[in-house]
Amino acid sequence: MIRSNGTKRVVLGELMLAGGHPAAGELIGEKSGVSRQSVWKAVEALRDDGYRIRSIPHKGYLLEELSPNDLDPTMLENMLCGCPWGHPVLYWPSLASTQEPLKEMARQNAPEGAVVTADEQTRGRGRLGRYWESPPGGGLYFSLLMRPRISPGNIQLASLAAALAVWESILELFNISCDLKWPNDILFGEAKLCGILTETASEPGKVHYAVTGIGLNANVDPHIAGADARTASLIAITGKPVHRGKILSAIVKKLHHLVSVLETPEGGRKLIEEYAKRCATLGQEVRVVQETEDILGKAVSLDERGALVVESGDCRRVFAAADIVHLRQNR
Ligand code: BTN
Numbered sequence: 001m002i003r004s005n006g007t008k009r010v011v012l013g014e015l016m017l018a019g020g021h022p023a024a025g026e027l028i029g030e031k032s033g034v035s036r037q038s039v040w041k042a043v044e045a046l047r048d049d050g051y052r053i054r055s056i057p058h059k060g061y062l063l064e065e066l067s068p069n070d071l072d073p074t075m076l077e078n079m080l081c082g083c084p085w086g087h088p089v090l091y092w093p094s095l096a097s098t099q100e101p102l103k104e105m106a107r108q109n110a111p112e113g114a115v116v117t118a119d120e121q122t123r124g125r126g127r128l129g130r131y132w133e134s135p136p137g138g139g140l141y142f143s144l145l146m147r148p149r150i151s152p153g154n155i156q157l158a159s160l161a162a163a164l165a166v167w168e169s170i171l172e173l174f175n176i177s178c179d180l181k182w183p184n185d186i187l188f189g190e191a192k193l194c195g196i197l198t199e200t201a202s203e204p205g206k207v208h209y210a211v212t213g214i215g216l217n218a219n220v221d222p223h224i225a226g227a228d229a230r231t232a233s234l235i236a237i238t239g240k241p242v243h244r245g246k247i248l249s250a251i252v253k254k255l256h257h258l259v260s261v262l263e264t265p266e267g268g269r270k271l272i273e274e275y276a277k278r279c280a281t282l283g284q285e286v287r288v289v290q291e292t293e294d295i296l297g298k299a300v301s302l303d304e305r306g307a308l309v310v311e312s313g314d315c316r317r318v319f320a321a322a323d324i325v326h327l328r329q330n331r
Contacts (some may be wrong), residue, residue, distance in 0.1 A: 002091045004051065004074040006112040011042040013078045015053065015063035018098050026161035049074065069259070071117050071140075072246045085113025085144070085256045086249065089324040092116075094136070096123040099199060100214045106145050106201070113256065115255075118143035124215065127197050128323060131241040134240050138220035140191035143213040144252060149263045152202035155210060156306040156320065157268055158259060159184050159198040160213045163291065165193050173250055174238055179280035182241040182263060182308050182324055185218075189234035190326065193217055201212035215253065218244050233271055272302050286310065288319055299324070 010032035012022050016249040025039045043053055043061055050067035093116040095101065102116040121134030121141050134141050148158045163184035170176050170186070170193075179187045186194035194216040201208040214320060217233035219241050232312075234242045241293030261267045276282055281299045287311060288295040297312030307320045 002073055003088055004077045007032065007038050007042045008074050009077050011039055012046055012051070013081060013236045015061060016078060018063065020062075022056045022059040025161060026261050027060070037254040046074065062301060070243045071119060072245070072249070076115070076245050076249060079245060080252060083256055085214050086115055086252045087111065087113060089115040090160065092118045094118060094122060097121050097125050097213070098141055099211055100196065102143040102145055102211050103199065103209075106211055109146055112145060112147040113252070114145040115142055115248070115252065123160070125213070126215075127199060128150045132195065132215050134215065137222065138218065139215070139246055140179060140218045142248055143211050143268040144255065145243065146210045146259060148210060148259050149205055150207065152200070152207050154268060154305055155198070155200050155202070155207055156183065157262055157271055158210050159196060159212065160306045161262055162196050162198065162214065162255055163269055164271070164275050164278070165251050165258055166196070166214060168254050169250035171232075171246060173247060174234065174242070174321055176237060180275065180278045181326065182279055182281040182302070183306070183321065188237060189231050190234035193232040193234070216247065218242050218247060268304060272304070272306060276302055276304075281308065281326065287325040287327060289323040289325060294318040
């Protein structure tokens with residue numbers, strides 16, 4: 001596992017700020033309150049993490065190239081500097097699933113906003129017990145720890161907020177307008193670009209934690225096993241590889257903002273309004289896949305807890321969680 005430490009983070013921050021110019025070790029030390037020796041050690045550690053840093057006599061250190069690891073935690077913590085979430089970020093080259101270590105950390109009182117990410121997952125998990133294909137170097141896989149100050153009955157709203165944060169980030173970074181499929185898939189056309197799994201622990205009146213896992217097909221080759229016409233990826237849409245760290249930090253910042261709004265008295269209503277505008281499920285004829293029977297009907301609205309309201313024949317049915325199939329586009 002790779003994690004940042006305070007000095008490494010501050011030193012990298014200073015080198016990035018210097019913007020292509022050398023930064024004097026003494027000055028970095030003064031600014032960050034550490035000795036020149038510690039700055040040197042941090043520079044060595046950053047080099048070990050893949051950063052290209054040149055020592056220029058009498059001038060200082062020049063950051064020539066960021067780490068080839070676009071999920072490097074020291075870089076991510078710098079990108080998230082100023083955001084209360086994203087501290088710490090823990091990175092593993094390979095994990096069974098990013099959900100498990102973060103849930104364990106949540107039980108051990110890890111701070112809200114902690115992030116676990118991995119280049120590869122060997123047992124990535126999807127909703128409803130499904131498998132989430134997670135090849136190395138391709139997807140963005142991360143889990144975020146939230147402790148939203150909302151009633152446990154409203155926890156679905158935090159998950160809808162995560163979907164909205166992904167939607168907004170993709171628009172902002174790539175100018176791509178996706179659709180949301182209730183409850184929290186992000187679609188490009190009808191193909192799935194991102195899935196979200198939220199696991200929670202609560203007691204009456206209090207949410208202990210919500211661990212939200214986001215799996216986004218960033219640089220996933222659309223031809224790999226498991227991918228099909230229903231799978232979209234950013235590399236295929238934009239025609240070039242994308243920087244996973246930039247996407248992760250944009251999502252974390254946006255989600256922090258959305259959850260802060262959600263915690264206000266009118267926050268739930270505002271979130272649902274924003275979500276509904278981007279939700280392709282609403283207005284659609286849908287099949288609600290249930291264990292015993294499937295329900296056919298029209299998805300008409302979301303209730304105040306984010307549950308889906310479906311008109312089927314003469315009755316209205318409300319689904320808190322379900323697997324939905326869009327039958328045809330009506331919008
Ligand atoms: C779905 O659409 O079924 C949800 C997929 C969620 C996948 C992410 S990848 C990061 C996190 N770790 C996991 O094992 N699953 C989630």
